[in-house]
Amino acid sequence: MLKYLYIIPFYPLFCMIRIQSEYGWMPLKKWQALLTWFFKLVLIEPFRIAEAMVMAFLPEKKVRPIFIIGFFRSGTTYLQELLAADKAHNTLTLFQSVLPELSLLFGWFLVPVFSAITKVFHVSNQFHDLPFSWRFPGEEDVALNAMMALHDYNRIYQYPSRHKMIADSFLFFRDPEDEKRWSAHYKYLVKKLAYMYWNTRLVLKSPPNMGRIGLLQEMFPDAKFIFIHRDPYISIPSTKMIWKLNNVFSFEEYTESDVEDILIEQYQGFYELFKAQSGHTVCTTITFEQLIRDSTATMGYIYKELGLEGWEKAKPGISAIQAKRKKSTILRLDDQIPAFLQKAGYIREIRNELGYYSHQ
Numbered sequence: 001m002l003k004y005l006y007i008i009p010f011y012p013l014f015c016m017i018r019i020q021s022e023y024g025w026m027p028l029k030k031w032q033a034l035l036t037w038f039f040k041l042v043l044i045e046p047f048r049i050a051e052a053m054v055m056a057f058l059p060e061k062k063v064r065p066i067f068i069i070g071f072f073r074s075g076t077t078y079l080q081e082l083l084a085a086d087k088a089h090n091t092l093t094l095f096q097s098v099l100p101e102l103s104l105l106f107g108w109f110l111v112p113v114f115s116a117i118t119k120v121f122h123v124s125n126q127f128h129d130l131p132f133s134w135r136f137p138g139e140e141d142v143a144l145n146a147m148m149a150l151h152d153y154n155r156i157y158q159y160p161s162r163h164k165m166i167a168d169s170f171l172f173f174r175d176p177e178d179e180k181r182w183s184a185h186y187k188y189l190v191k192k193l194a195y196m197y198w199n200t201r202l203v204l205k206s207p208p209n210m211g212r213i214g215l216l217q218e219m220f221p222d223a224k225f226i227f228i229h230r231d232p233y234i235s236i237p238s239t240k241m242i243w244k245l246n247n248v249f250s251f252e253e254y255t256e257s258d259v260e261d262i263l264i265e266q267y268q269g270f271y272e273l274f275k276a277q278s279g280h281t282v283c284t285t286i287t288f289e290q291l292i293r294d295s296t297a298t299m300g301y302i303y304k305e306l307g308l309e310g311w312e313k314a315k316p317g318i319s320a321i322q323a324k325r326k327k328s329t330i331l332r333l334d335d336q337i338p339a340f341l342q343k344a345g346y347i348r349e350i351r352n353e354l355g356y357y358s359h360q
Contacts, residue, residue, distance in 0.1 A: 001184075002184045002185065002188055003052075003055055003056045003188060004056055006048075006052035006055065006056070006188075007049060007052045007053055007056055009045065009049060010041070010042075010045060012041050012048070012101070012147065012148035013038075013041045013042065013045075013148075015148040015149070015150055016037060016041060016148050018150065019148070019150065019155070020251075023155070023158075023159045023162055023251075024159065024161075024162075024251070024252070026251045027252075027253075029253075030250070030251060030252075032248075033248065033249055033250070033251065036249075041148070044099070044101060044102060047101075047102050047105070047106055048101040048102065050105060051101060051102060051103075051104050051105045051106070052101075054104065054105060055104070055188070055191070055192060058191070058195060060191060061191055061194040061195060062222075063190055063191075063193075063194045063202055063220060063222075064201055064202075064220070064222040064223065064224075065190070065201070065202040065203070065204045065220055065223050065224075066083060066089070066201060066202070066203045066204070066223070066224045066225075066226065066306070066308075067204050067205070067209060067213070067216055067223055067224070067225045067226070068080055068083070068203065068204070068205035068226050068228065069209055069210050069213055069225055069226065069227045069228070069274065069283065070207065070210060070227060070228040070229060070230075071207055071210060071229070071230070071232070071235055071236075071239075071267060071270055071271075072207045072235065072238075072239040072242060073230070073234075073235045073238035073239050073241075073242075074207075074228055074229055074230040074235045074288055075228050075230060075288035075291050075292065076205050076207065076228055077128060077137055077205065078291065078292075078295075078325065079205075079226065079228055079286075079291060080137040080203055080205040081136075081137050081321055082291075082295060082299055082318050082321055082322075083203045083299075083302075084137060084203050085314065085317035085318045085320070085321050086310065086313070086314035086317065086318070087200075087313070087314075087317070088200055088201060088309075088310050088313075088314070089200055089201050089202075089203050090193075090196075090197035090200045090201075090202060090203065091137050091138075091202065091203040091204070091205070092137065092138045092139065092140060092143065092193060092202075092204065092205075093111075093134060093135050093136065093137065093138050094133070094134050094135070094136045094137070094138045095107060095110070095111050095114065095134040095135070095138075096138055096143060096193070096196075097138030097139055097140075097142040097143045097146065098138075098142070098143075098146055099146065100143040100144075100146055100147055100189060100192065101146075101147060103192065103196060104192050104195060104196055107196070111134050111135065114134050115133070115134050118132050118134070126245055127241075127242065127245060137205065139205060139206040139207070140186065140189055140190075140204060140205075140206040140209075141153055141154040141206040141207075141208050141209075142154060142206075143189055144185055144186070144189065145157075145158075147185070147189070149185045150181070151169070151170055151178060151181040151182040151185055152170060152182075152185070153166060153167070153170040153171050153182075153208045154208075155170075156262070157243070157246045157249065157250060158249065158250050158251040158252070159250075159251055159252055160250065160252060160254045160258055160259070160262060161252055161254070161258075163262050163265070163266075164265075167265075167266070167269055170182055170208075171208055171211045171212075171269060171270075171273070172211070172269070172273070173215075179215065183215065183219060186219070187219065190202065190204070190220075207270070208270070210270040210271075210273070210274045211269060211270045211273035211274060211277075212273070212277075213225060213273075213274060213277045213278055213281050213283070214276075214277030214278075214280060214281065215277075217280070217281045224282075224284075224306045224307075224308075225281055225282065225283040225284065226283070226284050226285075226286065226302060226306070227274075227278070227283045227284070227285045227286075228285075228286050228287065228288060228291065229285070229287060229288065229354050230287065230288035230289070231288075231351065231354075231356040232267060232341075232347050232350060232351050232354070232356070233337055233338070233341060233347075233351060233356070235288075236263050236264070236267055236338075236341065236347070237338045237341070239263055240256070240259055240260070240263065243259040243262075243263075244259075257340075260340040261340075264340070264341070264344050264347060267347060267350070268346050268347070268350075271350050284302060284305040284306055286298055286301070286302065295318065295319075295321070295322035295325070296315065296318055296319050296322055299314075299315075299318050300315070
């Protein structure tokens, strides 16, 4: 079983070697990324094993997550931040995404240490154009990647040339065994979060979950779902920024044209899976635009639709985050649609289905 595999000394390092052998060895020009991973997997090993041993003996814990479903750059992180403002909720943080192996036992003192270091060096969160915080919301797929999980969709950023194979295996789950293996890794991570946050409700967000909504409903029968969408003519080009920033962590070189082709296939795949599965799942739907326009009112609607308790207690914290983000604006399309989307007829069809008929 997975929980016992993680007790094996240097198990993640062996996984990395296996991934390299199956997907392709990292070129020498990527030596910085290789060294970063090597040092991480070696230096934390004694602490990782200690936490893995604890996890192996902890019993399973029932969780009732709230899943935020939506494509990249569609307001999912902001919605995650708003939901986590409720003291009855907790969410995966950036620290837990980067170092999930140490979060249960050692996060309580590592987070302040890391926070002090990033403050000294004036590190910023380039992905969201905000001051950097290790307590900022994170994503489960990033955490699985950091754990060197062998069944990981986010490997797409490290091996973009293998994106179709990775999507088939860990998004579409063409092989039922891949679905079982991915589910085991995901449950392991969620179990760890459940013990970290005990009896609070977990707020979970990872864009690839847009294609797994049916599976997540089976895994967590008491889960609640929120689907947030944004004009794909804005969210898809905006996602190119993620790829640009992730280039330094990639195990391969890739071009802007490569990214554009992947994004079109990615959006189509996510949406097709969501559309096929969402009909069997109760899912509250909002738009990015209405969330930005009046975050507090939109959150009140979500609480009512999902039957969440404690709105009056949660409202002040949510309003405070809205005030902090008051400079946010709704991005609008120029008259010119991005060139790489002009020929993407299926994206145009999805856009119409979602109700974005004009360029405004």
